[in-house]
Every structure is written in structure tokens, then in C-alpha cells.
Amino acid sequence: xxxxxxxxxxxxxxxxxxxxxxxxxxxxxxxxxxxxxxxxxxxxxxxxxxxxxxxxxxxxxxxxxxxxxxxxxxxxxxxxxxxxxxxxxxxxxxxxxxxxxxxxxxxxxxxxxxxxxxxxxxxxxxxxxxxxxxxxxxxxxxxxxxxxxxxxxxxxxxxxxxxxxxxxxxxxxxxxxxxxxxxxxxxxxxxxxxxxxxxxxxxxxxxxxxxxxxxxxxxxxxxxxxxxxxxxxxxxxxxxxxxxxxxxxxxxxxxxxxxxxxxxxxxxxxxxxxxxxxxxxxxxxxxxxxxxxxxxxxxxxxxxxxxxxxxxxxxxxxxxxxxxxxxxxxxxxxxxxxxxxxxxxxxxxxxxxxxxxxxxxxxxxxxxxxx
Amino acid sequence: xxxxxxxxxxxxxxxxxxxxxxxxxxxxxxxxxxxxxxxxxxxxxxxxxxxxxxxxxxxxxxxxxxxxxxxxxxxxxxxxxxxxxxxxxxxxxxxxxxxxxxxxxxxxxxxxxxxxxxxxxxxxxxxxxxxxxxxxxxxxxxxxxxxxxxxxxxxxxxxxxxxxxxxxxxxxxxxxxxxxxxxxxxxxxxxxxxxxxxxxxxxxxxxxxxxxxxxxxxxxxxxxxxxxxxxxxxxxxxxxxxxxxxxxxxxxxxxxxxxxxxxxxxxxxxxxxxxxxxxxxxxxxxxxxxxxxxxxxxxxxxxxxxxxxxxxxxxxxxxxxxxxxxxxxxxxxxxxxxxxxxxxxxxxxxxxxxxxxxxxxxxxxxxxxxx
Numbered sequence: 001x002x003x004x005x006x007x008x009x010x011x012x013x014x015x016x017x018x019x020x021x022x023x024x025x026x027x028x029x030x031x032x033x034x035x036x037x038x039x040x041x042x043x044x045x046x047x048x049x050x051x052x053x054x055x056x057x058x059x060x061x062x063x064x065x066x067x068x069x070x071x072x073x074x075x076x077x078x079x080x081x082x083x084x085x086x087x088x089x090x091x092x093x094x095x096x097x098x099x100x101x102x103x104x105x106x107x108x109x110x111x112x113x114x115x116x117x118x119x120x121x122x123x124x125x126x127x128x129x130x131x132x133x134x135x136x137x138x139x140x141x142x143x144x145x146x147x148x149x150x151x152x153x154x155x156x157x158x159x160x161x162x163x164x165x166x167x168x169x170x171x172x173x174x175x176x177x178x179x180x181x182x183x184x185x186x187x188x189x190x191x192x193x194x195x196x197x198x199x200x201x202x203x204x205x206x207x208x209x210x211x212x213x214x215x216x217x218x219x220x221x222x223x224x225x226x227x228x229x230x231x232x233x234x235x236x237x238x239x240x241x242x243x244x245x246x247x248x249x250x251x252x253x254x255x256x257x258x259x260x261x262x263x264x265x266x267x268x269x270x271x272x273x274x275x276x277x278x279x280x281x282x283x284x285x286x287x288x289x290x291x292x293x294x295x296x297x298x299x300x301x302x303x304x305x306x307x308x309x310x311x312x313x314x315x316x317x318x319x320x321x322x323x324x325x326x327x328x329x330x331x332x333x334x335x336x337x338x339x340x341x342x343x344x345x346x347x348x349x350x351x352x353x354x355x356x357x358x359x360x361x362x363x364x365x366x367x368x369x370x371x
Numbered sequence: 372x373x374x375x376x377x378x379x380x381x382x383x384x385x386x387x388x389x390x391x392x393x394x395x396x397x398x399x400x401x402x403x404x405x406x407x408x409x410x411x412x413x414x415x416x417x418x419x420x421x422x423x424x425x426x427x428x429x430x431x432x433x434x435x436x437x438x439x440x441x442x443x444x445x446x447x448x449x450x451x452x453x454x455x456x457x458x459x460x461x462x463x464x465x466x467x468x469x470x471x472x473x474x475x476x477x478x479x480x481x482x483x484x485x486x487x488x489x490x491x492x493x494x495x496x497x498x499x500x501x502x503x504x505x506x507x508x509x510x511x512x513x514x515x516x517x518x519x520x521x522x523x524x525x526x527x528x529x530x531x532x533x534x535x536x537x538x539x540x541x542x543x544x545x546x547x548x549x550x551x552x553x554x555x556x557x558x559x560x561x562x563x564x565x566x567x568x569x570x571x572x573x574x575x576x577x578x579x580x581x582x583x584x585x586x587x588x589x590x591x592x593x594x595x596x597x598x599x600x601x602x603x604x605x606x607x608x609x610x611x612x613x614x615x616x617x618x619x620x621x622x623x624x625x626x627x628x629x630x631x632x633x634x635x636x637x638x639x640x641x642x643x644x645x646x647x648x649x650x651x652x653x654x655x656x657x658x659x660x661x662x663x664x665x666x667x668x669x670x671x672x673x674x675x676x677x678x679x680x681x682x683x684x685x686x687x688x689x690x691x692x693x694x695x696x697x698x699x700x701x702x703x704x705x706x707x708x709x710x711x712x713x714x715x716x717x718x719x720x721x722x723x724x725x726x727x728x729x730x731x732x733x734x735x736x737x738x739x740x741x742x
Contacts, residue, residue: 032382203621
């Protein structure tokens with residue numbers, strides 16, 4: 001056993017994406033106590049910066065001390081009570097995971113299905129809401145990481161609200177990469193990840209709960225099953241004006257990294273970050289199409305930060321990905337679930353969304369596909 | 372908002388403790404994919420090194436991707452089914468948290484109480500087991516972080532086994548600091564933390580499950596409530612001979628840090644680490660006693676890595692801790708729960724367990740208490 005020196009890769013898969021050197025450097029700063037006054041000021045800044053990227057004034061906006069899957073679980077664990085009827089829109093792997101969360105917490109999941117690669121259909125959602133007037137929650141994925149499809153979160157939230165449902169929105173891959181306006185779109189509960197368009201290391205999950213979600217949480221008849229994710233307790237540490245009382249030990253160095261990554265987005269401006277993702281996507285798309293490679297998702301609902309393309313006939317999926325990794329230190333993503341072996345997922349997320357990465361990816365792929 | 376440069380502290384509280392510069396440096400290495408072949412080899416080494424520090428050959432030995440509280444929750448979420456009777460030994464804050472876990476997962480908790488500061492009584496445990504022949508699990512804390520008391524895990528496990536119960540043991544503060552022999556003592560399920568005697572950054576929780584715990588898990592009639600912590604799924608990524616199939620995105624850089632910290636314990640030798648903690652404790656104890664400061668815990672069950680001392684009469688708790696922090700950049704811990712304001716918790720954990728730290732702490736405390 002020796003010290004581990006990882007190879008230096010260019011990460012253009014579905015995440016983790018390239019972490020900016022400023023973030024890596026922040027991670028290595030000396031650890032201090034999670035109740036240290038200096039740390040508490042840093043927490044306050046982090047909360048404000050998260051409100052900025054989420055475009056929200058929600059007080060309950062904070063990072064969960066675990067990866068995106070735990071962010072998802074935080075939303076469902078706190079908001080779903082046994083017997084609650086939840087409309088779950090499924091158009092890929094992460095919608096399925098949402099359904100799994102609902103049933104494990106004793107909820108009654110009603111599924112609205114769309115083809116993998118299509119966005120969630122607002123019409124089908126509205127039909128399901130008409131058929132299930134007792135539903136109290138609508139859950140959907142804004143940016144489906146398994147397919148690269150972007151759903152119209154604004155419209156879906158409007159439909160949910162018309163039927164008096166609160167919304168739980170997965171923004172793991174969307175936050176920082178495409179327009180996302182939590183307050184304007186009236187999203188009630190949302191979770192994301194650090195390792196996608198925020199250019200930070202994996203392991204932490206920003207969440208935000210609006211007033212209606214907090215009201216549902218405070219009216220619970222049963223305690224939240226998870227002690228670790230119980231927001232009524234976590235907020236004693238992270239809450240506005242809270243006493244920062246001990247709940248669990250925060251992942252101090254990971255929070256240094258998140259703080260630095262959020263600072264960088266503030267410096268760039270969130271709207272500029274969305275624009276950069278769109279511009280680099282267009283360059284990549286033009287290059288891929290000129291090589292005859294087709295996209296899985298229709299142009300109007302394509303995620304700029306996650307380009308899912310169909311593997312050309314006669315091409316060996318694993319062989320191409322291995323060669324890109326071994327010859328170019330370039331990671332692109334495999335297909336997930338039903339699309340395993342059928343698509344590649346090429347990420348241009350956060351710090352990885354750069355002109356030089358687009359060029360490297362196109363050139364390397366072109367070379368590997370020809371030889 | 373600016374980049375955050377933390378003050379450089381000496382961390383002698385109940386954790387996080389000082390992180391070794393080698394670990395901090397490892398954290399800043401470039402992020403790679405969580406399915407990258409290079410990462411997968413590093414995972415294998417980490418598992419082996421965790422088996423070494425736990426003194427176990429348990430196949431199911433791995434780090435949970437979240438802090439120690441989530442390690443606790445992993446044990447209870449996977450092993451407690453609704454209706455299970457669990458004997459919970461409480462002699463401090465973390466025993467209470469165990470009880471909270473049991474009831475939230477639908478278990479029936481039978482409490483065995485000892486005074487805070489005392490170890491768990493094997494006699495009282497045996498009485499409870501006689502009174503509750505239908506109990507299937509015994510849970511206790513090896514090293515109570517709230518009081519600094521060490522319990523006799525070997526004897527407690529023997530008693531539990533006599534009554535056919537499996538054991539869940541909290542080793543958050545004990546792992547690396549005092550003798551802990553998972554296989555020899557026949558501990559069935561155990562969890563720990565990275566930020567105590569392992570000298571790593573907070574945010575990750577090593578666990579180990581033995582055969583009897585795995586058997587109980589595999590016979591569950593209901594699914595584990597938590598998708599994120601469901602070991603039957605997590606093991607598809609971390610398991611022996613597993614396909615490393617995607618479950619959640621591992622906290623890559625934090626795992627670099629854990630790997631480096633485990634390598635350092637292998638270099639030192641785990642027995643030498645226990646000895647170092649004992650020796651530094653003795654120096655600190657002698658110094659504190661010569662200042663007239665008394666320990667909360669009786670000599671025979673004192674944790675060397677966490678020295679809980681009674682705040683002398685007429686001394687302002689917060690004032691002393693603030694002065695140590697502001698004048699000496701030295702963090703010591705406040706009392707928790709019933710001991711808030713009554714004790715200090717002085718940690719000598721992992722990299723913080725050094726001769727120079729003992730000297731700094733004694734001198735600084737002596738100065739502050741006199742002026």
C-alpha cells in the first residue's frame with residue numbers, strides 16, 4: 001500500500017466533472033472545528049451563495065452532508081408521510097429512484113411515464129392529477145442524467161400547483177448549467193449535487209425548501225424516519241439565526257470546496273454560466289453531427305451540459321471508452337439502465353465546459369472511431 | 372464573498388481532530404471518476420486497510436459516504452426491522468441517539484441506563500437480556516464521546532452472544548485510539564468516523580458487518596427504508612468481487628484522504644497508535660492533576676483520546692474556551708447534554724495526539740486559568 005496519486009483525467013462523463021484547481025486547493029486548507037466561529041461565518045456565506053445559484057430567497061437553503069442521492073432522500077424523507085399519494089414522473093433512471101424513495105417511506109406512488117430521452121409531459125401529468133385528486137406531491141427530474149433530457153420545470157410546477165400539490169425537483173445535473181429559477185417557478189423542494197455544473201468535488205448536496213414544503217414538514221404526524229436527514233434537527237445547526245447546535249459533524253473540508261466553487265459562479269455570474277454551457281454544447285454538437293453522430297434527445301429538450309449520443313452501428317462501446325481513457329486520459333460516460341451499450345453520455349459540466357475540452361473530445365473521438 | 376482561508380487551529384476537542392498534512396494534501400489531488408479503474412484499485416486497498424484497523428476479516432467492511440451519524444444510521448437502518456426488540460445501553464449522548472434510531476426504524480427499544488461518565492454495566496445488560504428473551508440486538512457505545520468513558524466491548528459482546536443477540540457497536544471515537552478487536556471480540560456490526568483517531572477530515576464513516584449481521588440483513592421481510600444506506604444496494608459498488616456498478620457518486624477526494632490516513636496507521640502499526648494515545652494521555656493527565664483539575668471518569672474506564680475534566684468552581688466555561696481559541700488558536704471541547712457548562716472535553720486523537728500538543732494545552736490552560 002502506497003500513497004495514491006490519481007491519473008490526471010479530463011472528466012467529460014455524467015459526473016463527477018472536472019474540479020477546478022481553486023476548489024481542489026481549498027479542500028486542502030487546514031481543518032477547523034465545525035462549531036468554530038470562523039467556520040460559522042463561512043457557512044453563512046455558503047447559504048447565501050446557494051440562494052444565489054438556486055435563485056431563491058428560501059431560508060431553508062443549505063448543503064446536505066452527503067452525495068446527491070442523500071439530497072434526494074432528504075426531500076422524500078422529510079416530505080412524504082406514510083399514505084401520502086405522490087405523482088412521480090419517470091423518464092429515466094433518476095425518476096425510478098424517486099419512486100423507490102416514495103415507496104420506501106410508505107408513500108403511494110402514482111407513476112407518469114414518458115419515453116427515456118423525452119422530457120416529462122405536462123399533459124400526462126395533468127391527466128394523472130385529474131385522476132388522483134388526493135395526491136399531495138408531484139416529483140420530477142429537471143435534467144435527467146441518464147438520458148440528457150431537459151424537462152420544462154416551470155410548466156410542470158404550474159400544473160402541480162393548480163392541483164394543490166407541492167413539487168420535489170431533482171436538479172442534480174441542471175443547477176449551474178441551465179436556467180433554473182426556484183422562486184419564480186414556485187418550486188417547493190429541490191436538491192442538487194456538487195459534482196456536476198458547480199465544478200466541485202462529489203460528496204455534498206445543496207437543497208432548498210420553500211414555505212409550502214416547510215409547512216408540510218411542520219405538520220407531520222410521524223417523525224422523519226432518518227435521524228441524520230431530519231431537517232427539523234439539521235436546521236438547529238444550519239438554520240437562520242440558529243444556535244449552530246451540534247447535530248452531526250459537518251464535512252468541513254468538502255464545505256471549503258463548495259464555498260470556493262460557489263464563489264467562482266458568483267464571479268462568473270450564474271446567467272453567464274448557463275450561456276457558457278449552451279455555447280460549448282453547440283460547438284460539440286456541430287462537431288459530433290459533422291462526424292455523423294446522432295443525438296438521443298430532440299434538439300428542443302437537449303441538456304447542453306450532458307450530450308447523449310447514439311453509438312454508431314458496429315462500434316464497440318467499451319473499447320472506445322477504454323481507448324479514450326487510456327490513450328487520452330479522457331472519460332466519457334456509458335449508457336445507464338435501458339441505454340447501457342447503446343449511448344454515450346458526454347458531459348460539458350462546470351469547469352469541464354471549456355472550448356479546449358470540446359476540441360479534445362471531438363479530435364480524440366474522431367481518431368478512435370477511425371482506427 | 373471571498374475565498375475562505377481558515378485560521379490554523381490546534382484541534383483538541385472531541386473531533387474533528389487535527390488532520391495530518393499528508394491527508395490534506397491527498398484531498399487536493401485531481402478528482403477522477405468513481406468508476407475509473409484507477410479509483411477501483413484504490414477502493415480495494417482502502418477496504419483492506421479498514422479490515423486492518425478494525426482487526427477483522429469481514430468482507431462487508433467499507434466506508435459509508437457520509438459522516439459518523441450516517442454510519443450509525445446504516446447499522447440501524449439495515450439491521451432493525453419494525454417490531455425488533457433492541458436492548459440499547461445508554462451512558463451518554465450517543466447511546467440516546469442509538470435509541471432514537473431504533474424507534475424511528477420501528478424497533479422496540481429497551482433501555483439499560485448507566486450514569487453519564489460510567490461505562491456500560493455488563494450486569495445490568497445481562498439482567499435486561501434475561502427479562503427480554505425476545506430481544507435480537509444489543510447496541511452500545513464503545514467510547515462515549517460525550518463523557519470520555521470507555522466500555523468493555525469484549526465482555527458486553529460476550530453477554531449479548533450468550534443470549535443470541537447480535538451487537539451494534541459505536542466505535543466513532545475508539546477506532547485507532549484504543550484496543551478494538553472486531554473478530555476476536557465477535558462484534559457483529561460496527562461503525563466509526565474518519566475525523567477522530569484516524570486523523571482524516573470529517574465526512575466519512577467506516578463500517579464493518581460480520582456474518583451474523585449479514586444473515587439478519589439478508590433475511591429481512593421489509594426493504595431497508597433508506598435507499599441511500601441500503602447495504603444490499605451499496606455492496607454492488609463496494610462489495611467483494613462486485614461489478615462496481617453505480618449506486619451513488621462516491622466522495623472521491625474524501626476517499627483519497629481516508630486512504631492516506633489509513634496508510635499512515637499501517638506505517639505506524641495500529642498497536643503503536645493505541646500506545647501513543649495512552650502515553651500522551653498520561654502526560655496530559657499528570658499535568659492537569661498537578662493543576663488540581665479532576666477527571667469526570669474513573670481511572671479504569673477513561674478514554675486516553677478524550678479527557679473529560681470538571682470545570683473548576685468559579686471558572687467561566689465559555690470565557691476560557693474563547694480565550695484558548697483566540698489567544699492560542701487552540702480548540703478544546705465544551706460539555707454536551709447534561710454536562711454542558713460543567714466539563715471540558717480535551718481530545719488527543721490521531722495526529723493531535725502529540726507531545727507538543729500536550730505541552731501547548733497544559734501551558735495555555737494554566738495561563739488562562741490564572742489570569
